[in-house]
Amino acid sequence: FKNPKIAVIPGDGIGKEVMPEGVRALEAANRKFNLGMQFDHFDFASCDYYLKHGKMMPDDWFDTLMKYDAIFFGAVGMPDILPDHVSLWGSLIQFRRGFDQYVNLRPVRLLPGVPCPLANRKPGDIDFFVVRENTEGEYSSVGGKMFPDTDREIVIQESVFTRQGVDRILHYAFDLAQSRPKKHLTSATKSNGIAITMPYWDERVEAMSKKFADVRADKYHIDILAAHFVMNPDRFDVVVASNLFGDILSDLGPACTGTIAVAPSGSINPEGKFPSLFEPVHGSAPDIFGKMIANPIGQIWSGAMMLDHLGYPEAGKAIFTAIEKVLTSGPGNAPLTPDLGGSAKTDDLGKAIAAAI
Amino acid sequence: FKNPKIAVIPGDGIGKEVMPEGVRALEAANRKFNLGMQFDHFDFASCDYYLKHGKMMPDDWFDTLMKYDAIFFGAVGMPDILPDHVSLWGSLIQFRRGFDQYVNLRPVRLLPGVPCPLANRKPGDIDFFVVRENTEGEYSSVGGKMFPDTDREIVIQESVFTRQGVDRILHYAFDLAQSRPKKHLTSATKSNGIAITMPYWDERVEAMSKKFADVRADKYHIDILAAHFVMNPDRFDVVVASNLFGDILSDLGPACTGTIAVAPSGSINPEGKFPSLFEPVHGSAPDIFGKMIANPIGQIWSGAMMLDHLGYPEAGKAIFTAIEKVLTSGPGNAPLTPDLGGSAKTDDLGKAIAAAI
Numbered sequence: 001f002k003n004p005k006i007a008v009i010p011g012d013g014i015g016k017e018v019m020p021e022g023v024r025a026l027e028a029a030n031r032k033f034n035l036g037m038q039f040d041h042f043d044f045a046s047c048d049y050y051l052k053h054g055k056m057m058p059d060d061w062f063d064t065l066m067k068y069d070a071i072f073f074g075a076v077g078m079p080d081i082l083p084d085h086v087s088l089w090g091s092l093i094q095f096r097r098g099f100d101q102y103v104n105l106r107p108v109r110l111l112p113g114v115p116c117p118l119a120n121r122k123p124g125d126i127d128f129f130v131v132r133e134n135t136e137g138e139y140s141s142v143g144g145k146m147f148p149d150t151d152r153e154i155v156i157q158e159s160v161f162t163r164q165g166v167d168r169i170l171h172y173a174f175d176l177a178q179s180r181p182k183k184h185l186t187s188a189t190k191s192n193g194i195a196i197t198m199p200y201w202d203e204r205v206e207a208m209s210k211k212f213a214d215v216r217a218d219k220y221h222i223d224i225l226a227a228h229f230v231m232n233p234d235r236f237d238v239v240v241a242s243n244l245f246g247d248i249l250s251d252l253g254p255a256c257t258g259t260i261a262v263a264p265s266g267s268i269n270p271e272g273k274f275p276s277l278f279e280p281v282h283g284s285a286p287d288i289f290g291k292m293i294a295n296p297i298g299q300i301w302s303g304a305m306m307l308d309h310l311g312y313p314e315a316g317k318a319i320f321t322a323i324e325k326v327l328t329s330g331p332g333n334a335p336l337t338p339d340l341g342g343s344a345k346t347d348d349l350g351k352a353i354a355a356a357i
Numbered sequence: 358f359k360n361p362k363i364a365v366i367p368g369d370g371i372g373k374e375v376m377p378e379g380v381r382a383l384e385a386a387n388r389k390f391n392l393g394m395q396f397d398h399f400d401f402a403s404c405d406y407y408l409k410h411g412k413m414m415p416d417d418w419f420d421t422l423m424k425y426d427a428i429f430f431g432a433v434g435m436p437d438i439l440p441d442h443v444s445l446w447g448s449l450i451q452f453r454r455g456f457d458q459y460v461n462l463r464p465v466r467l468l469p470g471v472p473c474p475l476a477n478r479k480p481g482d483i484d485f486f487v488v489r490e491n492t493e494g495e496y497s498s499v500g501g502k503m504f505p506d507t508d509r510e511i512v513i514q515e516s517v518f519t520r521q522g523v524d525r526i527l528h529y530a531f532d533l534a535q536s537r538p539k540k541h542l543t544s545a546t547k548s549n550g551i552a553i554t555m556p557y558w559d560e561r562v563e564a565m566s567k568k569f570a571d572v573r574a575d576k577y578h579i580d581i582l583a584a585h586f587v588m589n590p591d592r593f594d595v596v597v598a599s600n601l602f603g604d605i606l607s608d609l610g611p612a613c614t615g616t617i618a619v620a621p622s623g624s625i626n627p628e629g630k631f632p633s634l635f636e637p638v639h640g641s642a643p644d645i646f647g648k649m650i651a652n653p654i655g656q657i658w659s660g661a662m663m664l665d666h667l668g669y670p671e672a673g674k675a676i677f678t679a680i681e682k683v684l685t686s687g688p689g690n691a692p693l694t695p696d697l698g699g700s701a702k703t704d705d706l707g708k709a710i711a712a713a714i
């Protein structure tokens with residue numbers, strides 16, 4: 001991607017507060033590495049937009065965003081204004097499906113300077129990826145209600161797993177595992193309880209593992225897997241999971257490393273046919289919105305992931321190194337936000353990281 | 358329940374090793390409190406039985422077990438012999454549905470003497486219940502495969518939520534919350550992603566909360582809820598969840614308190630029309646089976662829960678107190694199993710607890 005064009009969408013809540021810091025860090029890398037990166041800002045995919053227009057996005061959102069090499073996203077959702085399923089299915093989930101961003105990639109890493117809720121773990125101990133299927137599975141829109149408003153009321157929703165959908169995410173995950181020193185893949189399943197789709201998932205994992213003979217593959221049921229994230233987080237290298245299980249594990253992983261406000265994610269179309277999207281794992285956090293205390297590192301780190309994806313790993317690395325540097329200085333020497341033990345504002349921390357790039 | 362009749366089913370793997378200790382503790386309470394409790398042992402609902410008979414249970418299992426006041430269960434599943442979905446759906450899940458055990462009740466409690474993986478938490482800090490729906494929801498048997506063995510292969514499974522099924526578990530959970538000092542209920546949802554069944558779940562929670570005005574009710578999406586189990590486990594009192602979410606949370610909760618080998622559970626038919634079932638949260642653990650190092654406390658504590666349910670709370674309390682007493686003695690003074698830092702065998706620990714009753 002030469003002179004990459006970036007669509008910037010802050011969205012709702014603290015998305016609007018952390019986004020300027022994400023862009024600030026990218027601009028710093030842009031100058032330093034001479035990337036010729038260009039940014040355009042959009043106000044859709046937000047509840048404000050919905051209040052004005054009666055929908056989350058303009059009808060031509062697809063064509064508009066197709067002109068960009070990547071989407072840099074904040075967060076969406078203001079449940080007091082609009083139910084989450086309306087705001088999310090009208091924006092983020094449209095992107096994931098419309099742009100076939102079938103990989104959701106989420107690093108779980110214990111960073112220096114971040115308070116960890118687990119006892120006796122130190123930076124370096126925990127370093128793995130959650131690879132989440134991002135277009136199908138449990139997040140279906142098929143189903144409905146029968147006998148509404150009566151005692152016989154019944155609501156059905158279908159989970160849909162396709163051979164193509166399952167195989168391509170497994171392929172991506174095995175490939176990633178193969179590229180890492182430990183070459184270890186863990187599959188999240190629940191074939192003992194969810195007895196139709198999950199045994200199928202296991203079957204496809206087994207078939208794929210034959211094509212990656214040098215990758216050690218194992219599987220855990222999601223209940224005990226979640227338990228091992230707490231008990232033995234050092235056991236994992238690449239964890240592959242369905243849409244729902246990946247969603248749960250990629251919040252739980254960062255929680256175990258204390259980095260829920262810090263964790264980045266990419267919704268990726270690996271073939272590059274469509275723009276990929278990069279956003280922090282955290283949501284719009286209406287409860288702290290307006291105080292400018294949100295930690296911008298999730299947004300900034302997502303920018304670093306975006307640069308990796310666009311073919312500028314050196315620039316991505318420079319951002320990540322700046323984050324680490326500021327984090328390890330400690331609240332006495334760096335302007336850290338309250339969640340990191342400091343009392344700085346969102347933009348103070350953002351400026352410090354940009355300066356360190 | 359006078360002179361309660363108990364069906365004892367050890368099942369598979371370490372279920373066979375911990376069950377004698379569960380019975381030993383119950384016998385001790387039986388003598389001490391003069392309960393007149395009777396035990397009958399059954400070998401079905403096990404993979405051994407399957408190997409002999411080609412099915413997990415005899416055809417008359419329902420009538421056989423209906424003669425009992427409760428079922429005391431070990432664990433089931435030997436994936437090397439039989440896929441888990443065959444062994445589980447042929448046994449445990451039959452019980453839950455056949456005997457309409459629609460409540461799965463699982464305490465999460467930080468106990469003295471149990472090593473806790475979370476930093477800076479002490480006994481008393483964490484003490485809540487997971488109330489899991491146990492008969493419907495995501496654990497459905499409806500669905501199937503189309504275009505098998507082709508690239509177009511597609512597998513569908515339906516989640517089924519009924520008004521009756523949702524309301525009765527919510528009622529149980531609100532009721533439990535109301536009986537506790539904090540009167541606080543947390544509902545696990547995922548209405549932003551699972552956009553048909555979960556908004557319905559939220560709707561029913563809201564309706565039920567109007568009937569329990571003195572209970573403070575809130576909700577979290579399952580991803581961030583799992584994160585809070587690690588970050589803020591002291592925030593919870595009663596957590597109510599669907600079948601799948603409850604399954605995940607009730608392994609994750611005990612993992613956060615270090616008690617996964619220790620945690621008990623009850624599959625309860627609150628109306629007492631059918632026998633309820635009590636079993637440890639842990640599974641059959643084929644990897645450690647045969648070494649007699651399994652911790653029997655999950656089984657023993659399940660026995661205490663069973664006594665509560667049968668109307669003998671004093672006897673249940675005596676067992677629980679004996680467990681606490683042995684746990685706090687430390688590995689120097691009590692025969693603790695390896696997971697608790699000792700080197701004792703399953704039956705050594707079981708005998709010590711029975712002696713303390």
Ligand SMILES: CC(C)[C@H](C(=O)O)[C@@H](O)C(=O)O
Nearest residue numbers: 192193223445449604638640
């Ligand atoms: C073995 C399995 C089917 C079962 C479940 O998922 O219900 C178990 O994990 C449990 O929690 O009792």
Ligand SMILES: CC(C)[C@H](C(=O)O)[C@@H](O)C(=O)O
Nearest residue numbers: 088092247281283549550580
């Ligand atoms: C907001 C929600 C629909 C979304 C999801 O569940 O995918 C979020 O939790 C995420 O992980 O990106």
